Amino acid sequence: MLGAMQDFELRVPRVIEHAEREYGSREIISRWADGSETVTDWAGIARDSRKLAQALERRGIRKGDRVATLAMNHSRHLVAWHGTIGMGGIVHTINPRLFEDQLAYIGNHAEDRVLIYDRMFQPIVDKLKPQWKTIEHYIVFDGDGPDSFEAVIGAEDGNYTWVEGDEREPCMLCYTSGTTGNPKGVLYTHRSSMIHAMAELQPAVFDLSTQSVVLPVVPMFHAVGWGLPFAAPMAGVKLVMSAVNDGKTLCDLMNRERVTHTAGVPTVWFAMFQHMDATGEAPQHLKVVTIGGSAAPRAMIERIMKMGARVNHAWGMTETSPIGTMGAPTHDWDELSFEQKVEKTVFQGRAPFGVELRTVDEDGTILPRDGISSGRLQIRGPWIIKQYFQDANGPCLTADGWFDTGDVAVLHPDGIMQITDRAKDVIKSGGEWISSVELENAAVGCPGVAEAAAIGIYHPKWDERPLLLVVRKPGSDVTAMQVQQHLATQVAKWWLPDEIRFVESLPHTATGKLLKTALREQYRDFRFAAAG
């Protein structure tokens, strides 16, 4: 048939070129860890990205090589992404909150060749350097001297043409830790990132345009910064980035820069509310507040809605780029009472075009979207994982091509998805994972402990914190303090349970595994005394 459309590979560098051409003078403000601020614009980001691409090539970095970052949010981190991807490299964002052995593992597994990091993470770098086998170049975002980011890009002229290629080539790598074993890498392609970013712009998702002023509180190392480093230049928004996320700093920045959109985990809002209560100040210009990564609590939703902003309750995963669903207003929004709006917003929202959801029962039978049937949530689409990075197990999909999220959900007749439970055995504290299984294994290593079960309990500040239920060995009088002391030698401090309770026995499945669903049900209304 005569006639066709152009082949136009959906490659990430097209976005930064677009931002430079169409919105070149729209600003990017960075507030650094030391309190100083810098201002650049999309033209500046594009120029510096070209310079970084040249600098990386000068250091022998080639298409497909991994360039790691260990950094908070700021304009140079944005340049590191767009410069690396522009020369065909793959950006590997490292989460500085991982444990030492996980950090060592992922650097080596990713075979990173360069690490660009914030000075505040120098102690991590010093500790890990001898263990990272493949990193040849270390560059400091906010350093001085020849290894500083500014010196490295300052030596280049920016006369550079982006590397071309297939849109299915990889551009980003992000590891996710969860249940047990080593973290797993999610490898995003140019195509998946671009389609995901385009979907994010729409009113039913982030609702972005060049009128938006966006402060992404979510760190860039958390699930691709929720795609905002790609969606922001696509729409030409003004971006406000902060390396520190305390309530006062964020509130001041939001008011001074007239921030309209922000995105982060619920814990961020807990800190903001404390600041608001203590000072009487409040962000004045917010229109869309996206909360995700953990369930947004009802009281938080109500308070932000009363501030006059729309609450976008998002659900997603590192494996889903991360947008899976978004709780944007429904068609009848204007007719709903405040209470009805809150009722809808506590659920996790709908799938934007590109994402398909279904729930299945234990046998894999697809459940009706009736607002009652609860089952494992499965997902598919062009920005959903097919296989973990360098994973010999092959694709991580069902036989008919769906990714099982490990979440348990109900689909409502109006399309809204509601997370009701979690089949995977993990606790999410302040947006970071605690493995219940590892906590239990560590606990049973304590003399006098026969069996232990860790479950997540709602906590107003951290979303969830661990409660450890312990069965003593016959004749043992082991104390909670002794168990805590033992655990402290085995796991990171922030993994330690908020409370240890001794029980006579724990419920089990027919195959002898701990019956976590029963425990979670039993302790659904339990609250830690200290948490109020």
Ligand code: AMP
């Ligand atoms: P991560 O890959 O670290 O972003 O974690 C993804 C997981 O966080 C999901 O599979 C859910 O268990 C949980 N999660 C994310 N967003 C929400 C939400 N809005 N409500 C409840 N759980 C969520």
